Amino acid sequence: MAASAPISPTIYFGAFVHSTSLIELELSDKGAIGVDSNGVIAFVERDVENVEDVKGKYDEFKEARVVEVKDGFFFPGFIDTHTHAPQHPNTGLFGKTTLLSWLQTYTFPMESSFSDMQKAERIYSNFVSRTLSHGTTTCAYYATIHVPATNLLADICLARGQRALVGRVCMDSDLSPETYRDASPESAIADSKESLSYIRSIDPTGTIVQPIITPRFAPSCTAPVLASLGHLARETDAHIQTHISENVGEIALVAQLFPSSTSYTDVYDTAGLLTSKTILAHAVHLAKEEVDTIKARGAKISHCPASNTAITSGCCPVRKYLNAGLTIGLGTDVSGGFSPSILEECRQAIWVSRFLAMQGADSAKLSTEEVLYLATRGGAAVVGMESKVGAFEVGMEWDAQMIVLGNVDERGSRDGAFEGLVDVFGWEDLGERVQKWVYSGDDRNTKMVWVRGRLVHSRA
């Protein structure tokens, strides 16, 4: 269905759960959420015994379709604030490497092959299916340096109806192999502009897909290219994404490559790349002055715990950043991260916070409520959509997933058709069901996914 075609007004009936603040979930057992023909939430009712009563209250909804959730709840769609679509086939392949060796061994060879459009279509189609199936309604994608393949990724997201920020990767320095880097500073900028223009042309309002300026990370770019990208961002008011301070070896490399900069953050700030539309992935090892600068510029953080653990980058001090007032979302960072699931990333954020707690920072622990906030409202703020998505409030758009859990019958068997890992015995309240989903759930529990009220994924 075209992403802009009008839809039938629909009432989503049954339990719903969403974040009302960093530390609080609203758990509504008997909800009714009305979504109008534009995909916008027109009303949110609680304690509804009979959906017909609600229909009567709202003119536009007198004949509304009703979608009821049973044995589960509606939850906002997840927002993945950082991932690399072309690296999907490398998922799980990292051995004992760390960032810089991993790039050379696994990543650059795979990405360079995206000059092959057939391969790009195969992998991007597969990956977008995967992220949707995990309930990701908005995703910030790194593509590769190739303009045609990057544009194709944007086409796929638009066709499938997934909100996406799609970035052609800019990398002109000789850190990368000759076979996989921008040929010159000029071509780097020209190609970035070309992809940006194309993506804006296919979705002029930017409702579903938007371009994002994407310097890979400081060591991959020369200073002139970083400055030109900063200029381009100002000129076009575009989003920016890059990596920062992921790994101590990388930080040392940046200091060596940019001797006049006072910090990694300063490299980007000097280039004009720190704006309120900038997504900084990782940010594991920031100094206090860097946190202050990022805060002052209004730039955002994408926390990628699975990746940081898998390639041994470090434990991002999320609590410290939250206390400093930074805006934070979650990123799967495939294939440094080993899963395209934000639900898995929620768990990984909990583990990282516990490892920090075990090192003495007890306050570091993130609760289930907090990671679900980061996965939804936090992520929405990172991509600049906090007024549109991430929660169920009147005026927001219906980017949502229907979560269904499994019932264990009296003999201890699972319901015939249901295949997921979450076992509900019947005595759990809605809050406990949410906890079980967070710790044991997977894509099997995500039965349906909507963006702007349009169904973009469903499971048989």
Place this chain on the structure above:
Amino acid sequence: MAASAPISPTIYFGAFVHSTSLIELELSDKGAIGVDSNGVIAFVERDVENVEDVKGKYDEFKEARVVEVKDGFFFPGFIDTHTHAPQHPNTGLFGKTTLLSWLQTYTFPMESSFSDMQKAERIYSNFVSRTLSHGTTTCAYYATIHVPATNLLADICLARGQRALVGRVCMDSDLSPETYRDASPESAIADSKESLSYIRSIDPTGTIVQPIITPRFAPSCTAPVLASLGHLARETDAHIQTHISENVGEIALVAQLFPSSTSYTDVYDTAGLLTSKTILAHAVHLAKEEVDTIKARGAKISHCPASNTAITSGCCPVRKYLNAGLTIGLGTDVSGGFSPSILEECRQAIWVSRFLAMQGADSAKLSTEEVLYLATRGGAAVVGMESKVGAFEVGMEWDAQMIVLGNVDERGSRDGAFEGLVDVFGWEDLGERVQKWVYSGDDRNTKMVWVRGRLVHSRA
């Protein structure tokens, strides 16, 4: 099928993978493993192009059934060296608690309800189905203090054909609520003996189910009961399982409760509970002298990383223990651990090892090969079955799983019927497919599971 009935000789044909040492996997693309009518591996052939050639070589296998694996490989069944079956319904429910508060809030109330045999049957049936579906062919179970429910768990394992060590939990101290503890030292021992005798009566050879003496952990038991259990273990030559040194608060409590002991390990050693048939779960914070004593007694370690992370117990220094020569397997420790999957536990062991590496102990990192060893041969040694299960060697028994991965077609779609998360694009070698399975796999990839050559689980 009765666990002792003879079976048709069968050749398992296709790729197989198993550990040949802690650091090495054998990756055989074209294998043929013959399993005789007793479930014992009669031959292991490599580089087999045509299974008919193999049939001709072995008299007993001339008419053998052939089970072929396509798009995957055979792998040894997993061995879960520590889990709590009655806690299954609490999976995912721990909030921000740590060990001692978690016991009082979640665990004791659930376990105490296993006086209700209907509830016990429902939950135990469900949990054994779950562990089998994750490829666990041998499992060391804690039950509860209730003799009837404990015996029922053994009955279920025997009926389903899962190898199990089943332990009635012994806990007579006043750490536990009055409503859930052994009434007296005498009844504690009598009940333990009763359950032990029952389990030996239903499987006199102990081929499938065996009893295991189970003092919950030192703080739950009085010194006389610990000593009596040590005596009982000697008398009956039974396995023993307990917890040790999981959490710093717990260690302080043990020091306070057992002032004459020199360490937590010494409490068990004094009671005669440290034998070569003892499984010590957790062992996160052992002092060097404790490691030496455990080594000297030949006691074994069950490493439970998911649990240790979830309830913030600490990072078990597995590398240090391996270097000291301890025998180690993996345990899911449901519901401190949030998953009954040993594959998930493999990942969690990798994460914990990486967190130790990030704190400076780079050598702590465990490889994929190493965690798969712990999950199979390591676990087999922990439960005293290292000559019978854990690998594919002539004379061992066929405790195995058929792992099937998903192929991505040329258009980027997954094969129609296949639902798992592992995406294979076709260029990955067997070693890379194993890596993908370890990092992205789940129960959907475990298509069939056998114990002693008998099919104990299969997916449609």
